[in-house]
Amino acid sequence: MEMKVDNLSVARGGVPVLEGVNFTLGAGQVMILRGPNGSGKTTLLRTLAGLQPPLAGRVSADPEQITYGAHADGLKATLTVAENLRFWASVHGIDSISAAVADFNLQGLTHRPAGNLSAGQKRRLGLARLLVTGRPIWLLDEPTVSLDVASVGLFADAVRAHVAGGGAALIATHIDLGLQADTFDIGPFRADGVRGRSGQNRDGYADFDEAFT
Amino acid sequence: MSLWEFANPVRFMALSGKVLPWVIGLTALTLIPGLIWGFFFTPEAVNFGNSVKIIYVHVPSAMMAINIWVMMLVTSLIWIVRRHHVSVRAAKAAALIGVTMTVIALITGAIWGEPMWGTYWAWDPRLTSFLILFLFYLGYMALWAAIENPDTAADLTSVLCIVGSVFALLSRYAVNFWNQGLHQGASLSMDKEEHVADVYYLPLLLCLAGFVLLFIALVLIRTRTELRLVRLHRLEIRERMKDA
Amino acid sequence: MIALLVRDMRLAMRAGGGFGLGLAFFLIVSTLVPFGVGPEAAILSRIAPGILWVGALLACLLSLDRIFQLDFEDGSLDLLATAPIPMEGTVAIKALAHWLVTGLPLTLAAPAFGALMNLQSPGHYWIFVTLLIGTPALSMIGAFGAALTVGLKRGGLLLSLLVLPLYIPTLIFGAEAATRGTAGLSALTPLLIMAGITAGSVALLPFAAASALRINLR
Numbered sequence: 001m002e003m004k005v006d007n008l009s010v011a012r013g014g015v016p017v018l019e020g021v022n023f024t025l026g027a028g029q030v031m032i033l034r035g036p037n038g039s040g041k042t043t044l045l046r047t048l049a050g051l052q053p054p055l056a057g058r059v060s061a062d063p064e065q066i067t068y069g070a071h072a073d074g075l076k077a078t079l080t081v082a083e084n085l086r087f088w089a090s091v092h093g094i095d096s097i098s099a100a101v102a103d104f105n106l107q108g109l110t111h112r113p114a115g116n117l118s119a120g121q122k123r124r125l126g127l128a129r130l131l132v133t134g135r136p137i138w139l140l141d142e143p144t145v146s147l148d149v150a151s152v153g154l155f156a157d158a159v160r161a162h163v164a165g166g167g168a169a170l171i172a173t174h175i176d177l178g179l180q181a182d183t184f185d186i187g188p189f190r191a192d193g194v195r196g197r198s199g200q201n202r203d204g205y206a207d208f209d210e211a212f213t
Numbered sequence: 214m215s216l217w218e219f220a221n222p223v224r225f226m227a228l229s230g231k232v233l234p235w236v237i238g239l240t241a242l243t244l245i246p247g248l249i250w251g252f253f254f255t256p257e258a259v260n261f262g263n264s265v266k267i268i269y270v271h272v273p274s275a276m277m278a279i280n281i282w283v284m285m286l287v288t289s290l291i292w293i294v295r296r297h298h299v300s301v302r303a304a305k306a307a308a309l310i311g312v313t314m315t316v317i318a319l320i321t322g323a324i325w326g327e328p329m330w331g332t333y334w335a336w337d338p339r340l341t342s343f344l345i346l347f348l349f350y351l352g353y354m355a356l357w358a359a360i361e362n363p364d365t366a367a368d369l370t371s372v373l374c375i376v377g378s379v380f381a382l383l384s385r386y387a388v389n390f391w392n393q394g395l396h397q398g399a400s401l402s403m404d405k406e407e408h409v410a411d412v413y414y415l416p417l418l419l420c421l422a423g424f425v426l427l428f429i430a431l432v433l434i435r436t437r438t439e440l441r442l443v444r445l446h447r448l449e450i451r452e453r454m455k456d457a
Numbered sequence: 458m459i460a461l462l463v464r465d466m467r468l469a470m471r472a473g474g475g476f477g478l479g480l481a482f483f484l485i486v487s488t489l490v491p492f493g494v495g496p497e498a499a500i501l502s503r504i505a506p507g508i509l510w511v512g513a514l515l516a517c518l519l520s521l522d523r524i525f526q527l528d529f530e531d532g533s534l535d536l537l538a539t540a541p542i543p544m545e546g547t548v549a550i551k552a553l554a555h556w557l558v559t560g561l562p563l564t565l566a567a568p569a570f571g572a573l574m575n576l577q578s579p580g581h582y583w584i585f586v587t588l589l590i591g592t593p594a595l596s597m598i599g600a601f602g603a604a605l606t607v608g609l610k611r612g613g614l615l616l617s618l619l620v621l622p623l624y625i626p627t628l629i630f631g632a633e634a635a636t637r638g639t640a641g642l643s644a645l646t647p648l649l650i651m652a653g654i655t656a657g658s659v660a661l662l663p664f665a666a667a668s669a670l671r672i673n674l675r
Contacts, residue, residue, distance in 0.1 A: 014364045015450045049539055052675040068539050072532025078471035079464070090460035091540045129536075348622040356605065359615050368672040369605050373619065376601065376665050383626035383654065390647070391629050 008057035073126030077115025089132035100131035244423025273424035281311035289371035306435030465554035506635035544667035560592030583638030
């Protein structure tokens, strides 16, 4: 289990935002993704998760090993906490949701409709979903939004337990989670929006532009 | 040198810029004499009267309306398979001309239908098919207009064009099944069994050629505009990124 | 995949108006037509199969935008796209859920609503059979349209504009079969062609819809 990212270029709305990204995420490793707002963290994570094709380069990881957690938790307001979790568990072929419920301290809430939860409780439910996917590589986009200090602690514990069990996590976040983690700064890989780093065609439009210049 | 090199926007812009004046000239040389010949120098038909002369607009526009959709299908497939920007922009450009041709065919048909059949509209299979074709054009163009990102729009409209073609064909068959009509069969055929006398046939052929050339000229102009629009969109985004 | 079907059915029922809204709309259309056309029994019974078909089709159209839109907005679609279920399967299951919540109730209710339009026997039987065979195609074609427009802010009207022309063949053969059957004529040919359209749509459109969804998620 390893995710190797090789010379990856990603685009948002057809425009390159990051170029030549290289890193390796191995088993047991936590990597924190850093970069200012709008620098392409979400685009990078979505590309790694296979939701959008890269402009160039490759990601060597089985998509079946990756799970993606974003701002939107994919929760249904009219389903209860248990029903929400049980759904994602059965989609991923996992039988039990009790560990996920316990790890994120949701025991008292299982019969509440997700729509009745507070923002922080919803977030915890969204993170508990990661555990019922049974997938080793977590790609998380700002997972701690609206969590209080205690809940951030629960989350950090969950990540620690996950990587101790041979998993890996790539987390875009601005706060210190208190984890043993490597930091990956995407700043140096930002595309300048005009010319490719290597000067070669980055997309179908490059020769397009020359027609007019 | 393969044909695909013209799919490169650079080559396309250069070549189309050179070809365009010639196409426009040829269009003028065929369409104007064709229409004048058809309208003023053909005898009135025995049982059709003066109204028959509308065929010089009606038949070519109806033919173009269908053929343009076929061209859009081909260029959409090329986009999906080979991702040539010129191809999908040409499909978008053609839709605008195709829908115009469809409207012209429908309106001239209605004008002609009144003296012929005593009604502007009948739910005849041919007429109905053209109305349905018009709806398909509308949907295709509306989808283009609704999506902001040019590449997403290109992908989705191409998928719609391919699926829509299947359903348009099904509709054609369904409409035939639904109502046998009063419209005369196709008046032109490639075999010798002509329904139309030579005096009408020759100017009609000239008009047909004129409409094809007119379409080529218009589609080239519009495709060039569409390509410039894509480039404009790109430049805008780049400027915004520089500011950010 | 069964889990997805169960979830979608549950959501449709909890959201309220899952079953009810389409049916109520269908009932209102069946009530309004006689007001517009006049109460003569002969005219009504002649147009009843066609009106029932058009009414069912429009009722079906009402809930199409919900097939993917809600899942798109709350991020479920992203998660489903990365889940072990192939996207084509997700589309097919969601179309099936839409049919169970809309098409099937409409099919069951249509013979009863036919009474409002003086639908004569064996018209009840034929309207039931043709809708039963035809409505799955309506749901599947609708799911394709919904997949095309899922990313758009005001996709509802556009969705109708895209989907209605695609409904024409199904409507023509379905209504034709129902009319012929009701009149005591042989309806086998249009019925078989419509069954073919349904089979073709269910077999092929999930691929087109899945590719449209992937494009929209990019």
